[in-house]
Amino acid sequence: MNFFQKVGIGRSRSAKSAKERLQLVLIHDRAGISPGKLETLKDELINVISRHIEIETEAVEITLTKERDQHRLVADIPLAPIRKRRHTIS
């Protein structure tokens, strides 16, 4: 397998990846927030929330979605297992 095959260039159906990449980049463009800024936002969010409740910081996911005309910032923030939390907080 050469370099081009590995990265998928030359393989057919590249239109599909074009469309997927476009959809992703447009979500960020339209919402006016770059993937990098979203990372910063995520780190700050983790900091704030951790002050109040213990969370699984590694598993936190912040995503931008669009349903019909509504852009949405979706945060999935799993809490640390209950046993662990009892030990550390309260």
Next chain:
Amino acid sequence: MSAKIVTITSGKGGVGKTTATANIGVALASTGERVVCIDADIGLRNLDVIMGLENRIVYDFVDVVEGRCKLRQAMIRDKRLDTLFLIPAAQTRDKTAVSPKDMVRLTNELRQEYDWVLIDSPAGIERGFRNAIAPADLVLIITNPEVSAVRDADRIIGLIEAEEKGPGKLILNRVKPEMVRRGDMLGTEDVLDVLAIELIGIVPEDESVIVATNQGVPVAMDANSKAGRAFHDIAHRLKGEDVPFADLGGGDGFFGRISRMMRAGGES
């Protein structure tokens, strides 16, 4: 009768704004409509050579704005189609020589006597673009089936809505049906899925466009070329006629669905 002012813009450069302006102008004029094409790409004048009128320029748009001549004096009549006119851009000035207000004022002067004013916008989203869309009744956004061009088109669609010039209509240019068929080029359906805008034309990649450019005879002068036909279709749709879209590799997707819908509608 009052002219409709249509601006052709794209964000990204080189996607076919000037080609489209010249050819839609030719197509409209060939049905007897009175058309004025304005080159708003000041400093990078090109509509004159695409239309083949470069040797007849005396005055340009900036001369009119700065009062060195009357609007009428800057208009060049096409000898092949006597209802088609060009107002060329200045070549040695820049976009700041004209303001959005100038554009509105001067195009308003044309409204009474013409049916269409087509404005060829420069690339970008700065002053030149703002000048070009200021007087528009309708904005046509032209793009190519490529990630970067479609992304820029999306940005333009947003800006046009913010300026209350929307909703625009989309021209998809340089489509290669063969590549779309084998899944290596975004098809019309794909582009419309991500852009959410009404389609007004699909123009295939066509070598005749380059031949036409070489000769200064827009492809639409010959309605038999593939691209020429596509520009005539756009002109008819602008006039409010219902022209079906040709299948350019959309396969059974977009066009199949439309024709099925029409068939279903016809039977019920």
